[in-house]
Amino acid sequence: MSKTHNFQxxxxxxxxxxxxxxxxxxxxxxxxxxxxxxxxxxxAGYVYPDSANSRRLLLADPDGTALASVEVRPSSTISDNSLDVAQLKPLARSEHGPGRASRLTSALTTQSAVLFSEAPTVSEIHKLSLSTVASQAFLVLVxxxxxxxxxxxxxxxxxxxxAALLAxxxxxxxxxxxxEADMQQVxxxxxxxxxxxxxxxxxESLVQQGLVVLFSGLSGSGKSTLARSVMERIHLEMNREAVLLDGDDIRRFVSKGLGFSPEDRETNVVRIGWIASRISQVGGIxxxxxxxxxxxARAQMRALAEQAGRFVLVHVNTPLEVCEARDRKGLYAKARAGLVKDFTGIDSPYEVPEDASLTLDLSTLSIEAASDQVLELIRSTHH
Structure with missing residues (x-):
């Protein structure tokens, strides 16, 4: 996910x-x-086609090193609600990504190419070694x-x-x-x-896709309990790697020092989304x-996740009065007494998701039954 920084x-x-x-x-x-x-x-929403003027951007790597400069401007085609790019200029070589030393980013001009989508098999190596022009061939994994x-x-x-050495x-x-690019054209x-x-x-079914599942709901709604149950069943029934990222744990280890203002809450959720996307990127759940x-913040989390794999949102829609009656941590009582400020559901709003894949009320639904529905959703997402 790109981060935008504005400098005066x-x-x-x-x-x-x-x-x-x-x-x-x-x-x-x-x-x-x-x-x-x-x-x-x-x-991706980083520039907008209806901008009246051209804009110059610096495109940087995750470390902040500027790799290129580019000018973008509204499309010259009136009916095309998009952008034109002009003056794309390289500034530095990229150092990120796997296999940097053997990565192709420009055209091969001399050798004949042999194309693979997976590592060469023994029979493919044998066939290539018998070719009279094998010594001029360049093996390319696409x-x-x-x-x-x-x-x-x-x-x-x-x-x-x-394989290149053997052949x-x-x-x-x-x-x-x-x-985003045309593979055949590239x-x-x-x-x-x-x-x-x-x-x-x-x-795509041969490549194990990662998945991010966001359980969103009020404090005391049962979302962490449900997520733990789902994690255990994924391990038992799907033989997949699954990791639970609980909001409280992230605050203790990753977001230590953040408060509970709307800005800090959004930051905490986006951090969770970034970690989750990395888990998904390597095929985990x-x-x-x-x-x-x-x-x-949920939309930012979705965008991060969908760059790496898939994303589903489960709205744990347990009513406020039920969550408050449970109050295992005593937070609702403190919020009612004015001892805790900006508490969701009391003096800070909860914006009900309009894009939830699944909505569950854990005041009427058992954890087992709710887990069944989430597992069914996960399995359908992976097919």
């Missing part, structure tokens, strides 16, 4: 990571259209950004380089293409001649159980 009198700086960085590299190397980058900037984030990807690269090929590299621009194409049809009272 200077350009806006957007810090990019993941697929956005991949797209920028391809655009800088001439393998992706600059307009793909413009569409991404617009779709991957999506999502595939490149999987934990086994470094092994795929190692096996690719081993007597010229060398090996890999091409990472985000879904490959055509990257290689002049394809000797063999061993790529297999894309099957992140179960998040903060109150998350504000729609804007």
């Amino acid at each position: 009198g200077l350009e806006t700086v957007l810090q990019l990571d993941g697929p956005a960085l991949d797209l920028l590299e391809l655009a800088l190397g001439g393998l992706a259209d600059q307009q793909d980058l413009a569409r991404w900037l617009c779709a 991957s999506s950004s999502k595939r490149a984030s999987q934990t086994d990807y470094p092994n795929q690269l190692r096996e690719l380089h081993d 007597g090929a010229q060398g090996a590299g890999h091409l990472i293409i985000p879904e 490959v055509q621009r990257a290689v002049m001649e394809v000797l063999y194409d061993f790529r297999k049809p894309t099957d 992140a179960l998040c159980a903060p109150i998350a009272p504000f729609a804007q």
Whole structure:
């Protein structure tokens, strides 16, 4: 997810990571259209097509190093509610992403290419070694950004380089293409001649996708209890890795020092979203159980999660009077007495989600029955 920083009198700086960085590299190397980058900037909400004037942006990596400068302006096509990109200029080389030393970001101009979507098999290596032009061939692993984030990807690269040695090929590299770019177009621009194409049809079901589940609801609604139950059943029934990110735990270890103002609450939720997206990026399931009272913070969390995998929102809609009657931590009593300020449901609002995948009332539904519904949702999301 990009972060926007405004500096007085200077350009806006957007810090990019993941697929956005991949797209920028391809655009800088001439393998992706600059307009793909413009569409991404617009779709992600970092610049808006109805802006009256051109804007100059600095595009930076997660460390804040400016990699490129770009000017964006409203599209010259009246009917096209988008942006045009002009003057995309490189400023520094990227240091992020897997397999940096063998990554292809510009066109191969001399060697014939052999394309793979997974590490070469023994039979593919044998076939290549028998070719009379194998010594001029360059092995290319073509991957999506999502595939490149999987934990086994470094092994795929190692096996690719081993295959190049065994087959007597010229060398090996890999091409990472985000879904925002046209894969076929990028490959055509990257290689002049394809000797063999061993790529297999894309099957997303073969790549274990990550998932972020946000359980949002009032304090005392039962969301943490439900999330724990769901985590245990995922481990038992789905044989998947699942991690619980509870709002209180995050405050103790990650957001220590934050208060309970609306701004601090949003910051806490976004931090949870960032951690959850990293769990999802490597194929895990992140179960998040903060109150998350504000729609804007939940939307930011969704955007972070959907860059890495999938996202579902479970609204734990237990009524306020039930939550207050439970009051295990005594917080409602303190809020009523004025000892705790900005307490959700008392003197701070809870914005009811309009985009929930599932709504559950744990005053009328058992944890077991609610867990059944969440597990069904998770399974349907992964098919």
